[in-house]
Amino acid sequence: MDFELNLSNAPQGAEKSDKNTIHDVVIIGSGPAGLSAALYTARAHLNPLVLTGDQLGGQVSITSDVENYPGFPEAVGGPELVDRMQKQAERFGAKIEFDIITEVDLSRRPFKLTGYDGTYYAKAVIISTGATARKLQIPGETEYTGHGVSYCGTCDGFFFQDQEVVVIGGGDSALEEAIFLTKFATKLTDVHRRDEFRAGRTLQARINKNKKISVIWDTVPLEVLGADNKVTGIKLKNVKTGEEWVKPTDGVFIFIGHTPNSAIFKGQLEIDDKGYLVTDKQLRTSVEGVWAAGEIADSVFRQVITSAGMGAAAGIAAERWLAEREEEDEALTIPDELEPVV
Numbered sequence: 001m002d003f004e005l006n007l008s009n010a011p012q013g014a015e016k017s018d019k020n021t022i023h024d025v026v027i028i029g030s031g032p033a034g035l036s037a038a039l040y041t042a043r044a045h046l047n048p049l050v051l052t053g054d055q056l057g058g059q060v061s062i063t064s065d066v067e068n069y070p071g072f073p074e075a076v077g078g079p080e081l082v083d084r085m086q087k088q089a090e091r092f093g094a095k096i097e098f099d100i101i102t103e104v105d106l107s108r109r110p111f112k113l114t115g116y117d118g119t120y121y122a123k124a125v126i127i128s129t130g131a132t133a134r135k136l137q138i139p140g141e142t143e144y145t146g147h148g149v150s151y152c153g154t155c156d157g158f159f160f161q162d163q164e165v166v167v168i169g170g171g172d173s174a175l176e177e178a179i180f181l182t183k184f185a186t187k188l189t190d191v192h193r194r195d196e197f198r199a200g201r202t203l204q205a206r207i208n209k210n211k212k213i214s215v216i217w218d219t220v221p222l223e224v225l226g227a228d229n230k231v232t233g234i235k236l237k238n239v240k241t242g243e244e245w246v247k248p249t250d251g252v253f254i255f256i257g258h259t260p261n262s263a264i265f266k267g268q269l270e271i272d273d274k275g276y277l278v279t280d281k282q283l284r285t286s287v288e289g290v291w292a293a294g295e296i297a298d299s300v301f302r303q304v305i306t307s308a309g310m311g312a313a314a315g316i317a318a319e320r321w322l323a324e325r326e327e328e329d330e331a332l333t334i335p336d337e338l339e340p341v342v
Contacts, residue, residue: 042094059133133151191219221237
């Protein structure tokens, strides 16, 4: 994972974990999946250690409003939801530590996890490192993310009721999200860099039949434009003619794929051809004692609620697995050759 360590939200003076301790459970990642796993394992008195990654809360922490999470009829801000999840997990004994894991050794137990701030050992590991939406890397994209630029139609479509939006992308996900967005938008324009979609024929037929949707072919976005902290348009370029123009729009939805944050697990765990960790129905990975939850193992739903549910399930599974090995795990020690330098 190519992350830069960001400790801006770290509690000042927070006590660091003992690097010579073998933790019952270490959770890598602190989004909804990770924090839910922390809650369930903490309530089981496993004293989980959550290693946050580059951003406490993951993608939801930069989402302005979450309207589809149960229990919040008036919506809840992403940062507030993360804060509530964190406090709830900590209430039962979970420990949150700001560090990024850069290397893992899952070949034997205790599992060894190496981060910027040191080395951690665990009897069980829950991976919730998530996936990162691919960016266009054009001017205005970052500036207006959350203010008209979105990477999730299911999450943000409601905010564009009776407005006009632009969708970027031509794969299955892009067309599925485009069709969903027409429940809210009055008009939707799909911008695709090729002269035909990569999506399946059924989806293409649905797009062609939808009177709210029009397509601009052979075109790429150059810049997201805005004023008063909201999107007002997008600058486009035809790749065949070179023509450039500005299309007014209220929102820009970008669906050019996701990149699972699984790089550090290559060679350690089974990974599918899209980069997602492979799990069974109990969220077990290819290594016994290691589970994966949330978007690192979910290429289909990618919602806060589904990630939280997966995290809870992984936490329950880990607790049951550890309970079966309680006696043998008492003999686990940190091998001398792996002893961390103090």
